[in-house]
Amino acid sequence: MANGSSAKWDTFQGKEERNAASGITVRSVLDEIMENLNPSDQRVVVPLGHGDPSAFPCFRTTDVAEDAIVHAVRSAKFNCYAPPVGIEPARRSIAEHLSCDLPYKLSPDDVYLTAGANHAIEVLITALARPGANILAPRPGYPLYEARAAFSNLEVRHFDLISEKGWEVDLDSVEALANDKTIAMVIINPGNPCGNILTFNHMKKIAETARKLGILVIADEVYDHLAFGSNPFVPMGVFGSITPVLTLGSISKRWIVPGWRLGWIVTADPSGILQKSWIVESLKSYLKITADPTTFVQGALPQIIKETTEDFFLKITNMLREAADMCYDGLKEIHCITCPHKPEGSMSTMVKLNLSFLEDISDDMDFCIKLAKEESVIVLPGFAVGLKNWLRITFAVEPSMLEDALGRIKTFYLRHAKKQ
């Protein structure tokens, strides 16, 4: 360093605490696991760790969506800055689209566009955070809620999802956890990481509990309509007159385009409580200074929503059903793994790891690291989503790859099984 002295740069030290708080995201844990991949293994790496099947040809998005984007770019009408809440045609089309499944009509002004659902989580947490407050989040859950809450100094309290009951919410624990500083509870439906679909009756009970506690529901519906079992997907907004609901979603999962970064926050609140309590103002204020989604993707949205055929959606849910079935059946043969609930929605399932069946595997992270190294299969260790010694396995991959991966996981199990 020129002139030798290093002391004078002290004023802009980085912040270790801040780094630690944001440490756990799905991406960062998977990055760490992937560092253990064996470069000399000729086999293809099977990624069952994240919810992104876009790389697989069978999951390729509809031409309609690609056409809409190209059309929007070539129109040269969407190269400009957009308003902070998003452009009106896009908001209108989302309002109409979501209203199809609700007992009331959403207005375009109920819709706020974000750069993906992850960004919607950032906006919501930032807008809601206040000193001393807390939110209730599910365990297992989605770690970005915790990461953003930590960043905003918002306390998170965890309620359990009950594996024996199809991963329903333990409403008793919700009531026990809440206090007068609780402002919201997060419900992820279709379920990530569990792959469950909440029933109408159960969701009604959740809404009634929230009302009793005076809190709002953050309904994370990023996997909306990806339901292929016996329970239909019911949006939480259906119960918006019982308690105010902030729904978040995106095109990422249903259209298999997580890289397009287009999401939304919707105020499903026919009683207008969110407006009166200044939540809407807070959202709008933060939206003014936070990043925006690409204007031409917003511009393409009406065409995407209007012209995508039912065929495409059916094709995707059929593939997910088959994959879920294959995964569930395949896991039955792997005795160190127990799947408590057959997945009926979303793209992944939570399974319990029975370490007592295994020699020299110390915990879930160890399992995942060794599996990556020995078999080039990536799964997510449960600690990343709040359940240590469980695993989150994504089944949304090319069927032949899934079959291959299940075979490799079985081989791994047999190699590490405790000798009798």
Place this chain on the structure above:
Amino acid sequence: MENGSSTARWCFRGNEAMTTESVSTIRGVLTEIYRNINEADPRPIIPLGHGDPSAFPCFRTTPIAEDAVADAVRSAKFNGYASTVGILPARRAISEYLSKDLPYKLSPDDIYLTLGCNQAIEVVLAVLARPNANILLPRPGFPTYEARAAFNRLEVRHFDLLPEKGWEVDLDTVEALADKNTVAMVIINPGNPCGNIFTYEHLKKVAETVRKLGILVIADEVYHHLAFGSNPFVPMGVFASIAPVITVGSISKRWVVPGWRLGWLVTNDPNGILQEYGIVDCIKAYLNISPDPATFIQGAVPQILEKTKDDFFSKIVDILRQDADIFYSRIKEIPCITCPSKPEGCMFVMVKLNQTLLEDIKDDFDFCVKLAKEESVIVLPGVTVGLKNWLRITFAAEPSSLEDGLARVKAFCQRHVKKQ
């Protein structure tokens, strides 16, 4: 509300701190001014308030850029999540692009992709903020810095740009303002809002001052290469061996595509100081929980940067030069407005308003509101960028629209001149 029960007690409230922290961004102020437009005026609105000429056909981006995006979408290779720092081909292309103007080679690892330059600003300020720290910002400046600093509870101290010296930095005030808690100073070059280009010698003095103070420079070069006067654009990174430089930029201005949201944060730091002091780790940690630019736009970056022809760049610069000439000669005809320095870069110019020469115009804001109402011309009141009773006028427009707009401004001033 159902059951006629009295209003349930709701435990959530908006975040007052956020809403009252007067988020006076340029967009917010312009929206307010737009509200005064007279709907009955058949003339087209002339927008000389914002830095976005993308709506004018003469400023349409190059088909190369549109093609690159279309190719990337149709390839279906960029529909997935990207790495948190941005995909490698894009970072590599940007490092090569920027290195052309530097005395050393940037590595792709020095490049972090962001949702436009605005998000790069967000990242840098969040990373540097800590209790009691302060940052030095130019006055006049770009209010997003003030808004993000306020949000991060980072104290702001303003140094002056000197109109009588071509808007150079008043380096004496910089030294007087800085103390042991100062972390950085921001330099916007090409200059927004002033339209100036800093000379090599002056930038070198800035770097030496910064070194003396033990702080870093945030070089906002979003308007890089939009220079059409006698001073060439010199990137601050040229002086990075004197003091560390974090450059923020994007494709928004040079390619006239602000709606595409593709920007970058670059660590120019051949002496490795930012790494040593944990700044790099903080940047990565922050990006880990932040939204990303659309993957397919990242995918299009190499093609955009490598294939855009100089013709396109010269064409844009020529139009801006023509606009600046038109502006400078027309503004001289308006007695209540003084332009201290002919613009030589960027898209704006700061002019002084002598509202004392006008009847019933209270201040700059009042001038802009009435101008919008009576003439359907939008300009930005200088108070928004730190100089009350000045105006920021965008000259980047279709030349005929600019002529029309300035003629209307002149008519407005003549109509409002104080009777003798």
